[in-house]
Amino acid sequence: MRDNSFYGPLEDPAGDAGYSEHPERVGFFTDTSVCIGCKACEVACKEWNMLPDDGFNLLGMSFDNTGMLSANSWRHVAFIEQHEQVDLGMPGFERPGDASGAEARTEFRWLMSSDVCKHCTHAGCLDVCPTGALFRTEFGTVVVQQDICNGCGYCVSGCPYGVIERREGDGRAWKCTMCYDRLHDGLEPACAKACPTDSIQFGPLDELRERASRRVEELHSRGVTEARLYGHDPNDGVGGDGAFFLLLDEPEVYGLPPDPVVPTGDAGAMWRYAGMAASALIGLAVSAFVGRR
Amino acid sequence: MMREQLAVPRAEFRSYYGRPILKPPAWNWMIAAYLFSGGLSAGSALLAAGADLTGRPQLRKVSRIGSLISILASLYFLVADLGRPERFHHMLRVAKPSSPMSMGTWILSAYGPGAGLAGVAELMPGRLRRTWLGRLVGLLARPAGLWAAGTAPGVASYTAVLLSQTAVPAWREAHPYLPFVFTGSAAASGGGWGMVFAPVAESGPARRMAVAGAGLEVAASRVMEQRLGLSAEAYKTGKAHRLRQLSEVLTVGGALGALVGRNRAVVAASGAALLAGSVLQRFGVFEAGVESTRDPKYVVVPQRERLNEGRPARGDQRITRV
Numbered sequence: 160m161r162d163n164s165f166y167g168p169l170e171d172p173a174g175d176a177g178y179s180e181h182p183e184r185v186g187f188f189t190d191t192s193v194c195i196g197c198k199a200c201e202v203a204c205k206e207w208n209m210l211p212d213d214g215f216n217l218l219g220m221s222f223d224n225t226g227m228l229s230a231n232s233w234r235h236v237a238f239i240e241q242h243e244q245v246d247l248g249m250p251g252f253e254r255p256g257d258a259s260g261a262e263a264r265t266e267f268r269w270l271m272s273s274d275v276c277k278h279c280t281h282a283g284c285l286d287v288c289p290t291g292a293l294f295r296t297e298f299g300t301v302v303v304q305q306d307i308c309n310g311c312g313y314c315v316s317g318c319p320y321g322v323i324e325r326r327e328g329d330g331r332a333w334k335c336t337m338c339y340d341r342l343h344d345g346l347e348p349a350c351a352k353a354c355p356t357d358s359i360q361f362g363p364l365d366e367l368r369e370r371a372s373r374r375v376e377e378l379h380s381r382g383v384t385e386a387r388l389y390g391h392d393p394n395d396g397v398g399g400d401g402a403f404f405l406l407l408d409e410p411e412v413y414g415l416p417p418d419p420v421v422p423t424g425d426a427g428a429m430w431r432y433a434g435m436a437a438s439a440l441i442g443l444a445v446s447a448f449v450g451r452r
Numbered sequence: 453m454m455r456e457q458l459a460v461p462r463a464e465f466r467s468y469y470g471r472p473i474l475k476p477p478a479w480n481w482m483i484a485a486y487l488f489s490g491g492l493s494a495g496s497a498l499l500a501a502g503a504d505l506t507g508r509p510q511l512r513k514v515s516r517i518g519s520l521i522s523i524l525a526s527l528y529f530l531v532a533d534l535g536r537p538e539r540f541h542h543m544l545r546v547a548k549p550s551s552p553m554s555m556g557t558w559i560l561s562a563y564g565p566g567a568g569l570a571g572v573a574e575l576m577p578g579r580l581r582r583t584w585l586g587r588l589v590g591l592l593a594r595p596a597g598l599w600a601a602g603t604a605p606g607v608a609s610y611t612a613v614l615l616s617q618t619a620v621p622a623w624r625e626a627h628p629y630l631p632f633v634f635t636g637s638a639a640a641s642g643g644g645w646g647m648v649f650a651p652v653a654e655s656g657p658a659r660r661m662a663v664a665g666a667g668l669e670v671a672a673s674r675v676m677e678q679r680l681g682l683s684a685e686a687y688k689t690g691k692a693h694r695l696r697q698l699s700e701v702l703t704v705g706g707a708l709g710a711l712v713g714r715n716r717a718v719v720a721a722s723g724a725a726l727l728a729g730s731v732l733q734r735f736g737v738f739e740a741g742v743e744s745t746r747d748p749k750y751v752v753v754p755q756r757e758r759l760n761e762g763r764p765a766r767g768d769q770r771i772t773r774v
Binding site: 283 | 471477499502506534535540548617620627638643657668767
């Protein structure tokens, strides 16, 4: 086992998991700057993966009536309405649509972002799974084997993003598989296929990372200085995400943790403390019997 | 006790409609109950082995029976809490060092048969004892009990890692303290069980172990509350706080009773208080973790602070060093 199997930058997660020959690592780059909030990704995912419906809920959160990723929603489009001042709607002299660059923006903006499982390089869910149901695929993604999962629920607490969940009435844990079945047949995942603006881009991760950094530079040069990447850095707390994002505000605004860390990163220290406490218990027990009758 | 100011001022942070970032633990009360019963079983097994080696047959008997009953309760809680209980044996497919639950499965698999055999040996009716099987069990009782005592510290302490190696802020950040809270609580409850059921003449070691365990548990618990930063709030407010406060009263009261009590009723009542204190401690810790997943501040505020101070989590540096 290599030194970085549990934490730190890891060049080849599939190789680390034991695949001697395997295809390139693939992933998602979700460019939220072109997301139009159509939810085609949510629908395509539900249809392809035959996910149960999660009820007809009106959440009062802009156009978001999904709420969050769950056992039954593997794509979730977040809608954030931001306005610093009230727009009085004063008549202007420009024709609508004349100006379309960053300079023409008003105080109001509407952020939309399609969230998904991050398929982490160091995946907390996979690390803590006690049955081996969660596994690393040859594509570097993380998938649950439903015939193995016994619903222990440990992965639910192991995920620093709050993605994976136990399905009510089924008892097993479910999450995005990056359409493992489609990947086998050389197809892109259903959400990426359905995305009409290419906000969701699928491909080899290295290629996506390059494309994403070019896109950020481009946006910055056009005055969109708040554009930033999230989850792209192989040197972050989860070793980089297999699904990463271009965001237009802080991650927590989209419901993402600002600086996630895989729980396994501290496993060594945790076991050392447990060892000390176990020794203390032995000491307590022995001293209760020694010396006195 | 002086009421101290909350160490951390009200946190300002941004979130997505105030929604939680993490999923709440999928576990229900049975896992909190298991934390207690597993600890009780381990504490009793240690006490039983000591009683066996120092010639205290009554204390040995009640402790072995206690560790058998509580390990059976533990297994029930663990299996019943699964989403698919009939697949419990899938835990035995792999041994995975990265998964504390997998490690725990194997620790329990090592511990269970020892504690079970020693307990069964005490429960055998006289008629059965005279058969060849009964004699074999009687012969194996001591090695089995010693084996159980040898693995018991693992049973009592791994559960702290089980909770800490998660993204749940109040459990994760408590990882330097939780193991001591848990092993202290295990010793206090094991001692408490001995105090309730063994005659006073033999329960001296039970009382001493209970007092020392209670001391360790309360001390570790106090230090944890002081050092945790924002996550301490999950322990110091709401239901978790009430449970743990009552736990401390019962644990300290039970320990005092164990120190001064000489009559059977006082010792037994003190033992019962220690058992109840241990139950409430485990439910309190469990509840604090659940609460820290419900409020996004426990996730966002410390992580945002790290980023703003220019020290984000980096893969090439370990976050914690011992």
